[in-house]
Amino acid sequence: MSSPDSLPLVTIVALCHNHARFLEPALDSILAQTYPRLEVFLVDDGSTDDSVAVLRKYAAAQPAWKTVFLPKNVGNCAAFNRAFFQSQGEYIIDFATDDILLPERVARQVAQFQQLDASYGMLYGNLELITEAGEFQRHFHRPDRAGQLQPRPASGWVFEDVLQRFFISAPSMMMRRATLQALGGYDETLAYEDFDFWVRASRSWQFYYQNEVLTRKRLHPRSKSVQGYRPNDPLLASTSVVCRKALALCRTSAERAALAVRVRWELRQAARFGSLPQARDLYGLLREIGGMRLPEHAIGAYLELRRLVGH
Template sequence: MSEAPLVTIVALCHNHAPFLREALDSILAQTYPHLEVWLVDDASTDDSPAILREYAARHPSWHLHLLSENVGNCRAFNLAFRQSRGEFLIDFATDDVLLPERVGQQVAAFRQNDSTVGMVYSNAELIAEDGQLLGLHHRPDGHGGLLPSPTSGWVFAEVLRRYFISTPTMMMRRACLAQLGGYDETLAYEDFDFWVRASREWQFLYQDAVTTRKRKHPRSMSSKAYRRHDPYLASTIRVCAKALALARTPAEHAALATRLRWELRQAVRRHRHAEARELFGLLRQTTRPTLPDHALATWSRLFARNSK
């Protein structure tokens, strides 16, 4: 068998001081030895930089970037990705925790499968701010399956239709990420865009194992979505426009229509009327809107007019 591949872990930190030592210790606890570690701090204002300096001093092979201004997750990751060497990469938010077998399990999954697999993902434990176990991302449905149901193979249509991947569990093949040019730095978040663009040309593989602890807390990126002035919905609309350009079949257009209708409902419910109009415009390019679609768009337009 060929030499074990190098795996790059890009540890991204922004004000994660309460969780940072546990996250970095989980890198040190990995049973897989061939690791390249990049510590990137995105202009934290808490004690995170001091903790990162401490770990970098204790582990001289680790690379440390302390950014002087907040550039966002996508650009911060790309700065490390473009200098790294690993055949596989993990985008590791330092409020989460890697379980000890994580890297070894996922490298084995890549090596046992086709070279067209661009990303491996798995199950995750969900934990509270204090570390208390909340449950699983993919939880038993009582009938021998999991909710949300994981999918492997050519999953482009499923990625358009629904959320099912636990982002912190992903390991990406460098060739896949390089083909995409890294993350899109114009977006406020990375995962949906990566899923859409990567799954068009690469297979995804679900590994039935719990590899990661994902922390749920009020300051996490996922908790900010759909708030009144958050930038995430605008990024989602841009990714949906990319997906429309990539969709080739009636089934793929139908899957995107399902996503657009869901996003449209969220936008209307949270009074994001400008975004609702954009989503309805994309829906009209994807499929023939239904009466409920028109009703949502009309209600949003009237509400926006009356609230001026």
């Protein structure tokens, strides 16, 4: 490897909210990185468990690490931005501290980014999904019977893919600083960050799939990925906002059709789980996009009936 001073600086924003029982393996995985030029921010987003005590212990042992301890919970987007706008790294990793970085994670991703031109704003890869106790469950991208990875990864200009389907696992991402800076960081009005980043970034930058497993993502009951579609779910409300942003960015009929696929799926989930205000908003958006189908007309009639009877 080159002299550390000649390597790009990589910022890891380690974002914690009530992750006390997962923090030690997460932070140890930062210490185990083989890449020598890291800037680390430990961010606590108003935890009410013992997280801050653990973070302080690691910060005391690593004086170069920086800390951002927020007195109250402000949400992932705002908490991340507090560190991002202080950071200096050419590349950025948004690291949830219930996950684990494998030792070569940063080195392998920087090496890949160095082979790509400046039009690439983000790269991502495969990862291991582990249980709450840390046991391996499966890989995120898995080969089907034909040997093709599912969900199917995409590289290049992927705006249309991003609109239509879910194929990126956010914990595997490394972002180019210039990309995130141009977007003004994460949108702090949203309850989650990844879909909005994918939509806005893929409009102007290429993405690259690196077919390596460099991260372990922990699945547990409080993770955002298992909390969606409940009534008054803030994640679904944010999804609706992002879909409206996406419609404003669409340039072709194919892109609008891809967005309609996404909105139809979100609408059906919202109606199925009884998230009626969000379902109504998504139904209205689908009408704006065009391409309504019979099932969506049936959902519209159902929503109107619930409105008329006061639900």
